[in-house]
Amino acid sequence: MPLILVVDDQPTNIHALYQLLVDECEVSMATSGAEALAYCAQQLPDLILLDVLMPEMSGYEVCDRLKADPRTRGIPVIFVTVQGSASDEAEGFAHGAVDYIPKPFVDVVVKARVRTQLALKLASESFARSQIELFQRDKLASVGRTISGIAQELSSPLGNALISACTLQDDLAQLRVISQGGNIKRSDLEKHLRVSEESVGLVLSNLQRTLSIVDSFLQSTADNFGDQRRSFSLLELIHEVVASLAPALEAHQVRCELDAGDDLHLLSFRGALAKVLTTLIQNAVKHAYREAGGEVHLRVRPLGTDQLVVTVQDHGVGIPPGMLGRVFDPFFSTRFGMNRSEPGLYIVRNLVTFALGGQIQVESTPGVGTTVRLTLPLISPEARRAAG
Template identity: 90%
Template sequence: MPLILVVDDQPANIHALYELLVDECEVAMATNGAEALAFCAQQLPDLVLLDVLMPEMNGYEVCGQLKADPRTRAIPVIFVTVQGSAADEAEGFAHGAVDYIPKPFVDVVVKARVRTQLALKLASESFARSQIELFQRDKLASVGRTITGIAQELSSPLGNALISACTLQDDLSHLGGLAQRGPLRRSDLDKHLRISEESVGLVLSNLQRALSIVDSFMQSTAENFGDQRRSFSLLELVHEVVASLAGALESHQVRCELDAADDLHLLSFRGALAKVLTTLIQNAIKHAYREAGGEVRIQVQALGTDQLCISVQDHGVGIPPALLGRVFDPFFSTRFGSHRSEPGLYIVRNLVTFALGGKIQVESTPGLGTTVRLTLPLISPEARRSTR
């Protein structure tokens, strides 16, 4: 049963409300503001029926203290008072009440308004629980996809390294058997040395690839760039990123155009934002244009006084609608080949969301191109340790 706290300095009023509500609710009572606040500190009621005119501490003051405390802020309060003018009601709502019942009260009205507020509170709590459950399920699903992606990508290089190590082990065993049976021929020794060299080379290259995959995931937070939050020019950073990719842009015959009316200065994580922009431009170079030649446009726009928008746009092949929802999955790619072991937009989303305190959107139309839009605060939040 829902718990209602009735607060009134007149015992007759408390008794009347108790008799009216006890069949549908559990009713607790307080005769002054101090008692009401002490009760709420120990047990949170689902609704408070609060008199306004009380000695020492009036109802407005009690309601104000309830709303000022984060633990009791969500408790709905209905004022029950002889002050029934429109101005009195307006003042009651201004102090945080959800409803206002004038005295002498009508039983049917009290019951109806109590039921309404209890139903609204129940619906609100149910919605909040469902949102939390959805978030937790989505987070678990995201963790599962990440683990699966890492396992799939690591299985190939580690499997290759294991096969190569087993080949080396078998060959050394065979070489040992030959040595025990008599002198080794130069041709046998050369053969086994060649096999050993190839096997060791494959083990090292595949372990290096596995290490690179792990390292890519380690770069998904600002602190892993050795980054400190500091002030910097956005246009200066963009120019540096583009200059660092000059070779890749030239070899793929892709132009990089910058559209920015004004320079903006951020108090943020420079290394993390540089990684984001580098990855987005690299994605456009590698995946947008199947043949050499194209353009990547970077547009910077201020949003009010505290935010900005950075758009990275290409006019390439685009992403099919069926795949657009997977672009933030680790290792997702619209094409297979040598670039598949790159976490890509997975890391970009983590950096934008958790390090830079912003949002990322991807829009794409097959045959017309893709736009990645970043909405970032000019002042990022302080760095938070990642638990992902």
């Protein structure tokens, strides 16, 4: 049986949810955020029903801490709270929840949404496991991790869209019953219109997020930039990239310093390299300096006669050692609660490795900064074969 953790500071609410779910699930209880986190440190539930308004530690903070821990970030969280406005729901989703149930809750709604999230989690885990096992046999475990990341990221917005569509369907059915009675009130009509507008809005926003995720993955190959191998000046490309990022650099008061020496010409994929440099500078601007102000250093040096090294360095907060090994995972971020629809360094590694024929390394020390080092051929492997 799936294990559900119910977290609420009111025993009556815990008892009501326990009685509602105990026939289908194993239900554990916690009466505070600290107690819930301690429980998850010992045992991982399949789903958490979490109150928002609790003393000492709110449900939002509990959810943030769960999502910040690699061991617990995959546990789906449903907020159950008296705060039921559209803005409250948006706040809940921003903290990483998969659903939002207002109090006083309707039994059939709670059961339906719990079943939906448990089914989505089971399907995602089953798909990820099967893919990982398959690719491990073929020595392609990294591809398995990528598919698992895609499945996990897509399951949340698609699940939210499905729930919102079901809510809209149920509400329209109720409206039809009322209208057939021929005694519909203006207040009833306005209520149903409000539910419809909110449900459609949630469907659209979640589908837009899904499309953004898919689009980001499509950008992980040079072909999807309409890119062709050609000769170009590296200095011209760098100046174009920095100029395009000028508004963001100015807004965050970050200076971009270039140390390039003599210009180098490449026979490679210009669009792919532009995407790589843009993403690396954007990462430094967004994540290295939590407060406004700082520097990003770009350094270019030849390596032998047929390679070059590009380093992008900041002096910001750095990456904790425990997270450094995961920087190339899809959707990984050191800042939780932010928009995670960009795969980030996952795309950079794909472009550097498969399109540009190079290598990428990341070094970081907390409180000192982060250095990303690209080693690239002056002629891409595909171009070299064509030339030879």
